[in-house]
Amino acid sequence: MTQQSRLAIWKTYKIYIGGQFPRTESGRSYAIKNSAGKTIANACQSSRKDVRDAVSAARSAWGGWNNRSGFNRGQILYRIAEMLEGRKKQLKDELMAQGYTATVATREINLSIDRLIYYAGWCDKYQALFSSVNPVASAHYNFSVPESMGVVGMLAPTNAPLLGVISLMAPCIAGGNTCLILADQEKPLAAVSFAEVLHSADVPNGVVNILTGYQQELTDWISTHMDINAIVCFDQEKPDWQKIQENGAGHVKRMFRWNTQQLLRAGGQSPYLIMDLQEIKTTWHPIQTIAGSGGAY
């Protein structure tokens, strides 16, 4: 008998909600093709209920994540980068399966890792940089500090399966927000594998949630969801920006379109992206003359 070749074990690409890898609630899937048009995997076609579940996971994770020190968030972002470093080969294979050359895949992965490191560094610094002590005409200290917005819905760009996701996620969670990311519809494989990286990198459950599926179907549910505080997408993408704005206006959702060209090249990173997803809180505190207040102070 000739030696049999091993049976191939195909990976099931699932979604990432609240630190778990469920299949979509709807039970639907769609075919992921390579550049030659051959099916190479099936991905979950998430439904509105997966959006709902992801938002409630992100919402319950937000308090804890937001309360961590910036330093600790930085440690965790750094840890994601470490874990990603160890998974380079897998991600490279997945990118190449969808038409990347080895050089371009390696470049995208390296850029992604560097970007994580970049934002890891910013976690405990942007507050100091963007806070201010304001001059006021009364006996008060008056200071303004950035605080996280809450849950952010993010639509990943096409043609940057990994870098796109990380460019959205990193500034968002660096600033204490939690997020739900809808991966690139046609090339979601790297995003799903990246979820596994997150899972092994001390990222608390629910801080990042990654869905795959049809952007056309889910954009409305994300932009109308009242418990999503902000929405971010890329400016060269298909989703109907006017519709998103209309949907979000009723409940004052913060809406951002980031520059695709700037973001997806080397150096496409900035603390101002962290600041997009922050609210400025201003506090007035009365100045007390400590010496004059006596023992009662």
Add this chain to the structure above:
Amino acid sequence: MTGKKPVFNPQILNHPPVEQTGVEERSVRFTKRSIKGPSKMQGLELVLSMIDLTTLEGKDTPGKVNQLCTKAKHLHDHIPGLPTVAAICVYPSMVSVAKKALEGTKINVASVATAFPSGQSSLRIKLADTRLAVEQGADEVDMVISRGKFHAGEYAYVFDEIAAVKAACDKARLKVILETGELGTLDQVRKASTIAIAAGADFIKTSTGKIQSAATLPVTLVMLETIRDHFQKTGKKVGMKPAGGISKSKLALHYLVMVKETLGDVWLDKHWFRFGASSLANDVLMQVAKEKAGNYQSPNYFSID
């Protein structure tokens, strides 16, 4: 009560043992019914009307109780036509506050009594506790059974205690809390339910909400079946109140399905079925708002408690 003191008959405990696997499998099936559209809306509104909005904390203040009563009256005024909840459930010391706040409404005031939640006190104290609640104006009294005595096999004691509290309740309806999480097995739940019903309970209730493992579908099913068997034997209806751990509207709908399929439509009324809950109301309201508006809602737009 007719004034005739009920007497404990040990024969009532001779029932076939409860088959746990069967109960569990049956209760899972209630979660498989698909309830959509108008029936879902009807169900959600029914759930709202059956809620006993509860605050049972050591830190309760008149302010907190007043706030809860306002919520009971105005669940979510942005949506017209919503029912009010069935009752407010508080400690005896807060009954008068709640009573005053709910004046002129049809919302009842329920008070826990009998050394809630442990029930570890003498009968004399428990009766005094009950009378206090009733005198302050409680429409319903939620008592706890003596689980210690129950486990020690003193069924007659447990029975007499319930009967005595029932007598002290006067016109108030009596809910008997079995605290099923401390009873151990479904067989014990069946036994305690039988004793409570025979002793004159108007309602049987699963839990105090103070310990883990509160209301579950299997436990509630066993209690509903006890009620059903009693009804078939005597023609008398007894109410049911699962309490603790029901905070999602979907789960509440599963409970309604179970009530309907075990006891029938007559029990689908706040007079015979209640949910003891504090956070359930907001979840139901968010579901109702979602059905009306078409998009998912945020808790930020609903009251905090």
